[in-house]
Amino acid sequence: MSPQFVDFDADGKLDIVAGTFDGSPHLARGDGVGWNQPEQILDATGKRIVLNAFWNFDTKKWDSSTDGNVEGEKGEEGHFTSAVAFDWDGDGDLDLLLGDHRSGHIYRRDNEGTASKPAFGRKNLPVLASGKPIDVRGTVATLRLFDWNRDGLADLLVSGMGDAYQNDEGGGIYLFVNTGTKTDTRFAAPIEFVAPSKKGTVGEPTRPDSGLYADAGDIDGDGDFDLIVGGYSHWTPTPPKLTDEQKARVAELTKVIDEADNKLDALNDEMNKLVNAVPEAERAKKFTEIYASKKDVRAAIMKERTPALEEREKIAPGPKRISYVWLYENKSAPAKSN
Amino acid sequence: MRTTSSLLLLGAALAAQAPPPSPTFGEPVRLKAGDKFLGENRWFPSPVFQDMNGDGRADVVVGDLAGHLTIALREASDGPPAYAAETKQMALDGKLLDFHNW
Numbered sequence: 001m002s003p004q005f006v007d008f009d010a011d012g013k014l015d016i017v018a019g020t021f022d023g024s025p026h027l028a029r030g031d032g033v034g035w036n037q038p039e040q041i042l043d044a045t046g047k048r049i050v051l052n053a054f055w056n057f058d059t060k061k062w063d064s065s066t067d068g069n070v071e072g073e074k075g076e077e078g079h080f081t082s083a084v085a086f087d088w089d090g091d092g093d094l095d096l097l098l099g100d101h102r103s104g105h106i107y108r109r110d111n112e113g114t115a116s117k118p119a120f121g122r123k124n125l126p127v128l129a130s131g132k133p134i135d136v137r138g139t140v141a142t143l144r145l146f147d148w149n150r151d152g153l154a155d156l157l158v159s160g161m162g163d164a165y166q167n168d169e170g171g172g173i174y175l176f177v178n179t180g181t182k183t184d185t186r187f188a189a190p191i192e193f194v195a196p197s198k199k200g201t202v203g204e205p206t207r208p209d210s211g212l213y214a215d216a217g218d219i220d221g222d223g224d225f226d227l228i229v230g231g232y233s234h235w236t237p238t239p240p241k242l243t244d245e246q247k248a249r250v251a252e253l254t255k256v257i258d259e260a261d262n263k264l265d266a267l268n269d270e271m272n273k274l275v276n277a278v279p280e281a282e283r284a285k286k287f288t289e290i291y292a293s294k295k296d297v298r299a300a301i302m303k304e305r306t307p308a309l310e311e312r313e314k315i316a317p318g319p320k321r322i323s324y325v326w327l328y329e330n331k332s333a334p335a336k337s338n
Numbered sequence: 339m340r341t342t343s344s345l346l347l348l349g350a351a352l353a354a355q356a357p358p359p360s361p362t363f364g365e366p367v368r369l370k371a372g373d374k375f376l377g378e379n380r381w382f383p384s385p386v387f388q389d390m391n392g393d394g395r396a397d398v399v400v401g402d403l404a405g406h407l408t409i410a411l412r413e414a415s416d417g418p419p420a421y422a423a424e425t426k427q428m429a430l431d432g433k434l435l436d437f438h439n440w
Contacts, residue, residue, distance in 0.1 A: 001382075001384060001401045001402060001403060001404075001405050001437050001439065002384035002386070002401055003384070003386055003399060003401045003407060004386070005386070005388045005399075016407075018401060018437050020405055020437045020438070020439045021403060021439040021440055022438070022439050022440045026437050028429070028435060028437070031430065033430070034428070034429065034430045035427075035429055035430060035435055036429060036430050036431070037429050037430075037431060037433070037435065037436060038405075038435070038436070038437045038438070055439070055440035057440075141382075141384075142384055144386075164382075191360050192360060193360065193361065193363070194363070205368070206365075206366070207365075207366045208366070211382045213382065213383065213384035213385065213401075215385055215386045215387055216387075217387035217396050219387075219396070219419050220418075220419065224361075225361075226363075227363065228369070228385045228386075228387065228398065229366070229385070230377050230380070230382070230383035230384050230385045230400065231382075231383070232382075322378065322379060323377055323378060323379060323380050323381070323382070323383050324368045324369075324375050324376065324377050324378055324383075325368070325369050325375075325376040325377035325383055325385045325398070325400065326366040326367060326368055326369065327366065327367050327368075327369050327419070328363040328364065328366050329363065329364040329367075330361050330362070330363055330364075331361075331362045331363065331364050332359075332361040332362045
């Protein structure tokens with residue numbers, strides 16, 4: 001979820017727009033003093049704005065729709081998790097740009113209403129760069145709009161998710177310069193601001209590697225745009241020199257952890273078989289029942305596993321994945337106004 | 339002379355179309371808020387600059403996958419940027435502002 005502070009409904013008060021993991025854009029309306037609880041931003045017909053995948057709050061499970069696909073678009077797997085409001089066509093009201101965190105694509109929902117009474121269209125229109133659909137490497141984590149080159153037009157900063165859990169390539173940060181006009185937005189091919197991470201750092205965390213969420217601002221007052229970036233750092237602490245006794249102890253603890261992991265895998269397989277044996281409509285309820293019935297078994301396994309893991313971590317720390325917020329200070333000369 | 343003028347005009351046109359160069363950023367540095375690292379152990383932290391208290395300094399608001407926001411107010415300083423400890427963003431109903439995810 002990546003908040004954007006913007007006057008969404010032209011009432012003079014700052015609101016908050018954000019895409020969330022439920023698959024839709026949301027709005028927290030401001031009253032000048034604070035913000036109301038968020039609501040989903042709906043289209044002109046009152047339907048949720050989604051790409052394909054969305055969390056269905058009525059059935060309490062993941063659902064999918066192709067209603068927003070434009071003609072010829074066959075995609076069924078996209079998932080909106082980022083959103084920004086932006087006057088795409090210079091008509092005085094805010095349209096929506098939405099990012100797909102399962103691909104590198106970005107879409108647009110046009111506001112067919114007014115600034116104070118938005119009415120969003122029903123179709124997800126692909127956003128192009130240099131004439132081709134934007135396809136950000138490592139999928140889209142967040143979108144930001146700001147005038148990078150100070151030409152009076154909003155440029156688009158996109159930061160990528162990358163592989164947020166394992167060892168594959170991480171996310172990068174890209175700028176799409178707006179080379180159009182106020183009434184005809186056109187983005188150029190991307191400029192790479194931060195290369196995707198290869199991970200594999202040993203010692204200390206050195207950068208955000210995955211799940212990159214960036215914003216731009218002049219943090220040091222020197223007239224240029226710096227970046228502030230949230231994300232997960234993946235690194236491995238420098239391996240300590242272990243005594244023979246410590247090595248033997250690590251081996252013992254690893255055996256305990258591996259045995260516990262095997263028991264957990266077997267337990268999960270058993271639970272999945274029981275769940276999948278019932279009709280789909282009954283599976284959520286069945287899972288809850290089975291999970292509750294196996295709670296003590298799971299607790300017993302964790303009682304063996306957790307202390308062993310904690311002790312091994314103290315002797316020989318393993319790979320880390322921890323989130324931080326980072327500053328990338330801009331060392332270039334400030335951009336000149338056009 | 340006419341050929342030289344044409345070449346100059348062509349060069350100017352090409353320069354106007356050329357993309358701006360990639361900026362040079364310094365090595366990334368972890369920010370702190372109070373005595374803790376900003377965004378540490380948050381679920382996919384997403385920071386944004388916003389002046390939350392109207393003092394003319396851009397503060398940092400951090401969202402996360404859980405749907406909550408925290409604020410780290412920018413402190414007055416002549417040196418590197420310094421931020422106060424994060425506080426939670428509440429809604430007008432007195433509860434935590436909650437972009438309910440699923």
